[in-house]
Amino acid sequence: MTIQEYLQRNKLITDGSFGTYYAGKYQTDEIPEAANTEHPDRVSSIHHSYIDAGARLIRTNTFASNTVLLSSDWASVEQNIRAAIQLAKDAVKSKDIFIAGDIGPIPDTSSPNTETDLLAEEYYQIARIFAEEGIQILTFETFPDMEHILPAISRIKKGYPLFIMMQFCVDQFGYSASGLSAKKLLEEAASVPEIDAIGLNCGVGPGHMNQIYGKVDLHSDKYLIALPNAGYPKRLRGRQIFFNNNTDYFTEKMTELSTAGIDILGGCCGTNPSFIKAISSALDIRQSVKSASILSHTEVEAYKKKSGFFCQEDGTVKDKKLIAVELAPPVSANDEKLLEAAHFLRNEDVDVLTFPDSPSGRTRIDSVLMAEKIRRSTGMCVMPHICCRDKNAIAMRSLILGAHINDIHNLLIITGDPIPSLARQTVKSVFNFDSVGLMKIVRDMNQEYFPDAPMVYGGAINQGRRNLEVEIKRVKRKMEVGAEFFLTQPVFSKNDADRVRYIKESTGARILCGIMPLISRKNASFMKNEIAGVDVTDEIIQRYPEHGTKEEGEAVGVAIAREIIEYTKDFADGYYFSFPFNRVHLLKEIRKSL
Known part of the structure; x- marks a missing residue:
């Protein structure tokens, strides 16, 4: 069954945070993606925990697998990504679980006046590895805009029939680090034919994400995603720690998001398998068949200039x-x-x-x-x-x-x-x-x-x-x-x-x-x-x-x-x-x- 076929009839529950769960579980500040080659057993354990909690989609442990965040050459990054893919495949073996290749933002280390085509190229090469390894879903998550990833999405979609998920990170007021509103970001993503699902992740807790979605009048043939944080962290001995034990509140707000029309639900920073188990038990995952012939892409009405x-x-x-x-x-x-x-x-x-x-x-x-x-x-x-x-x-x-x-x-x-x-x-x-x-x-x-x-x-x-x-x-x-x-x-x-x-x-x-x-x-x-x-x-x-x-x-x-x-x-x-x-x-x- 493809993810499209599944989503025609069901809500999709994803896993929760890998990074914060990894840091808390193993009491370490090391970058979680390094574990793909150094501690593969830890990666496997976390994947299994989320699957056992009820997740029907897990993301590869590759959010920071790029040359900048791994401080590695491309050969080492490729090795890291392929190792992560194999660990995810092993975790879902003989189970009806979807795998999404996870791609996070690559920090732009170029000067402001330098062309950044290299970023678009690296995004494409990362996506290509997932496609070559048979991964049929890609999730671009926690982005402030689509400045450097659209060329990569367009290129990869021409060669492979992938399901593309696009997720933005905004603050409590609904604005990304690039200063763009959630409404604008989602409208722009909805207008891109190569993208199949759009939404928000990270940045805010479930209450604020609920409020932000409540202000977005989005009518689209895209599937909608909501992966909020568990809440907000506190600093303890120089580390960002989530102390939230609020699975009931999280589940309540996720239920409201589901009722409002969100198709893909899960968690981001601070969430762990207990959060996913709570929402997978509480949500009615059945949904009406979505029909692209009834819903159309969001139309951004062009404003008329009255002062020229x-x-x-x-x-x-x-x-x-x-x-x-x-x-x-x-x-x-x-x-x-x-x-x-x-x-x-x-x-x-x-x-x-x-x-x-x-x-x-x-x-x-x-x-x-x-x-x-x-x-x-x-x-x-x-x-x-x-x-x-x-x-x-x-x-x-x-x-x-x-x-x-x-x-x-x-x-x-x-x-x-x-x-x-x-x-x-x-x-x-x-x-x-x-x-x-x-x-x-x-x-x-x-x-x-x-x-x-x-x-x-x-x-x-x-x-x-x-x-x-x-x-x-x-x-x-x-x-x-x-x-x-x-x-x-x-x-x-x-x-x-x-x-x-x-x-x-x-x-x-x-x-x-x-x-x-x-x-x-x-x-x-x-x-x-x-x-x-x-x-x-x-x-x-x-x-x-x-x-x-x-x-x-x-x-x-x-x-x-x-x-x-x-x-x-x-x-x-x-x-x-x-x-x-x-x-x-x-x-x-x-x-x-x-």
Whole structure:
């Protein structure tokens, strides 16, 4: 009998936690997955205990079987997984029990700006081992999102007819570590045809999981999963210990979840065979036949934007080139010069003022607070930059809520510059996610909190990246998660312009080309040698007089800016100006080319 055939008529009871049960049973802090090769008898004993308690599905002891958590090479990881599979097979021999290959999150140890295709590849290779060994069910559990596993799921499903279970971990308020809501996570998973069952595990106890599911209006042809923790742990001598002896309460809440329509029920951290025995004895596992012809995938209703790109009320883009000007918040509490610059630009037909978020990892006035002061002072449209370096998902969501109630509806979302090396001993980066992850959070908040006045957000383009195809892939990914526009790094040459043109042709993105009118040879040399991502050529530097006057230097900057506009005006949707030392008066001369 296949798991699909079983689920057509029955609820499925799984095993409980392997890791916390192993740690308590054997009084050890060693990683449980190491036991697959070092203490196979322990693994077998736990599998048998759960089967005897009434579990009809057991998971292989492979949650942390990957190169990062095992600190091993791939050959050792493969050996570990195959050993775990054999132990599970031996435990269910001659019994009508299902085995699921268990896959947990692989920690992303790459830098925020590094492509992480290697993670997707390792997930696929892990899944492939299970398929080769005849395991017909895979469970991806305790994930905060599906960022790196969807490619692996798609690839493995093309080669093998596997039953795929996708489980997310959320907190008491229903949000994952990536800042996404349970509703959003389950809706996204429900829309993936290769996934057969979706749900939640870990993170919360049965009461909170019941409440979270109660807020999710999910109508799907997917089977639904609930594997809560026994409760919440306490720290004892540096260890997380579950003291819960609450099988009656656990069973009561699991019964409520079953009645509400959950198909696959079991336990996560803190649960042991006594919990599984209690729910398998109490639950009526019979259920009505599920019919995919009656139920359809959850449809995510697309919201309509009522405030468009750069504050335009009708949601349309002006025919003229859009103009954005960056004003760098000061490093002190003196904002007089910035206010003067903003008031000057108010009369220059500028579409939006942008404010970077402590670039280069050096403290400046907060970009959102600066943007709000300028908005109130000038009435202009503002767009703070939001980087992922300094805040976790909780702080980010608070920041975005605060921006919205202050009528800030445009954001530039970037991963952010690293903290300078000398400060790293005392100042720690957060990087809870990269720009794509933060865009997902804002997209989620648009649907949950701002359906009538959503945030409009865009991203950055680094046309100087050595492998331009990687940058194109990033742009497309950002567009998939809702990015509506892009600002490039400053363009200083025809080659730079041609690379931006190629990105535009490859993606169809709405692009504002970066223009930085450098004001002297010293300024140009500094940008070339000190600022990452800015490609100032030697030819550009030579165009500035070695000992030129202020006026001569500015004149060269204006001339180069006009040339860049000529190179790009056939494809650019607008221009993003960044003036050294806030010399915004140069815009008057440059705009004669527009």
